Amino acid sequence: MKPNLLGLSRDKMKALFFELGEKPFRAQQVMRWIHQRGVLDLNDMTDISKVLRGKLEQLVEIKAPNVVADYPSEDGSHKWVIEVASGSRVEMVFIPEGSRGTLCVSSQAGCSLDCGFCATGKQGWNSNLTVAEIAGQVWLARAQIDGFNAAAQRRISNVVMMGMGEPLMNFEPVMDAVSLMMDDWAYGLSKRKVTISTSGVVPAIRRMKEYTDASLAVSLHAPNDELRSRIMPINKKYPIADLIDAVKEYMASLKDKRVPVIEYTVIKGVNDHRQHARELAELLRTLPCKINLIPFNPFSLSDYRRPSDSVIRNFRVILQRAGFTVTVRTTRADDIGAACGQLVGDVEDLTRRQERYARRAEAMQNEVPEYYGQIGIERAQILASTGKAATSADDTLVLGS
Numbered sequence: 001m002k003p004n005l006l007g008l009s010r011d012k013m014k015a016l017f018f019e020l021g022e023k024p025f026r027a028q029q030v031m032r033w034i035h036q037r038g039v040l041d042l043n044d045m046t047d048i049s050k051v052l053r054g055k056l057e058q059l060v061e062i063k064a065p066n067v068v069a070d071y072p073s074e075d076g077s078h079k080w081v082i083e084v085a086s087g088s089r090v091e092m093v094f095i096p097e098g099s100r101g102t103l104c105v106s107s108q109a110g111c112s113l114d115c116g117f118c119a120t121g122k123q124g125w126n127s128n129l130t131v132a133e134i135a136g137q138v139w140l141a142r143a144q145i146d147g148f149n150a151a152a153q154r155r156i157s158n159v160v161m162m163g164m165g166e167p168l169m170n171f172e173p174v175m176d177a178v179s180l181m182m183d184d185w186a187y188g189l190s191k192r193k194v195t196i197s198t199s200g201v202v203p204a205i206r207r208m209k210e211y212t213d214a215s216l217a218v219s220l221h222a223p224n225d226e227l228r229s230r231i232m233p234i235n236k237k238y239p240i241a242d243l244i245d246a247v248k249e250y251m252a253s254l255k256d257k258r259v260p261v262i263e264y265t266v267i268k269g270v271n272d273h274r275q276h277a278r279e280l281a282e283l284l285r286t287l288p289c290k291i292n293l294i295p296f297n298p299f300s301l302s303d304y305r306r307p308s309d310s311v312i313r314n315f316r317v318i319l320q321r322a323g324f325t326v327t328v329r330t331t332r333a334d335d336i337g338a339a340c341g342q343l344v345g346d347v348e349d350l351t352r353r354q355e356r357y358a359r360r361a362e363a364m365q366n367e368v369p370e371y372y373g374q375i376g377i378e379r380a381q382i383l384a385s386t387g388k389a390a391t392s393a394d395d396t397l398v399l400g401s
């Protein structure tokens with residue numbers, strides 16, 4: 001297979017031109033054409049000699065992933081579905097906010113880690129994206145958003161690796177793609193504005209410092225191992241104490257005062273109690289960090305629910321009183337299924353997880369009428385004994401919980 005120049009990091013591009021007996025500045029010229037001017041046709045790279053273009057034509061390709069669907073949201077966000085080499089479809093989302101524009105990029109088609117609050121996890125895993133498919137999302141977004149017009153207003157100022165997949169389970173391609181995002185010969189984003197978000201692949205976090213100095217976000221979502229293992233199976237392998245040690249180690253390797261962002265999806269009745277907030281404050285006492293609370297975004301395959309605004313407010317206040325900087329992520333783009341945790345794409349599931357979920361859902365359907373029927377009988381007895389009338393179907397659920 002021919003190497004795709006869209007996915008070659010600076011070092012790899014230089015090595016290619018070195019092998020061709022060319023000067024290193026040729027690498028810079030080609031990278032600028034591709035990533036800064038959006039040019040994918042060698043014939044349009046006018047400062048490259050015809051002979052060299054001819055040689056490259058034989059040896060390489062320059063190909064961006066295909067956009068197969070795009071969905072504008074009412075709030076100005078935008079989701080694109082792109083097809084990758086495995087035939088699966090993944091999603092990327094652009095979220096404009098004032099003068100900032102954040103692009104949420106996918107790293108895998110599907111995901112093997114099965115976090116309970118995440119629609120991607122329910123899809124199972126299909127494939128890892130290549131560097132060209134990851135960095136290519138930035139290329140595509142620029143082409144779609146501003147047509148590579150350097151003076152355009154709505155440019156991509158931030159990239160977060162928070163789309164489909166666990167970035168650190170696709171380590172080398174993600175590291176190369178991130179290096180392109182931050183490379184002055186390519187997209188030139190500041191290391192503060194490129195964030196790798198991980199569910200806690202501890203050995204990979206420990207390796208990161210040898211490859212990058214990008215910013216780090218950690219999906220924590222629970223203040224103790226027992227609860228976290230229930231929500232995020234990866235915690236059974238890499239418990240919280242090891243995770244925090246690895247995060248501290250990575251942050252210490254950065255030559256500035258950046259802190260990690262701790263992501264905490266707040267799920268009704270699961271991890272949203274005041275006691276959880278207190279426990280979280282205690283857990284993070286020795287880790288300089290910011291906390292980002294994400295109200296759970298419902299999707300069809302999940303029984304989880306979003307807590308009320310007041311529960312989230314109380315949770316936040318407890319953390320703030322303990323001295324943490326806490327933000328609450330505004331839900332964006334949920335009209336197009338692009339809010340946090342909702343990305344699904346179209347993944348041919350090699351892990352057969354979708355089949356398992358379907359079987360479980362079927363089994364539950366058979367159990368539900370009997371279960372709720374029993375609650376209904378108890379509830380009728382209670383209502384009869386108190387003389388109160390039923391008000392809504394929801395009451396039944398409250399009684400049952």
Ligand code: SF4
Pocket residue numbers: 111112113114115118119120121122163164165166199219
């Ligand atoms: S939250 Fe991230 S790591 Fe967890 S299942 Fe979803 S994509 Fe995978």
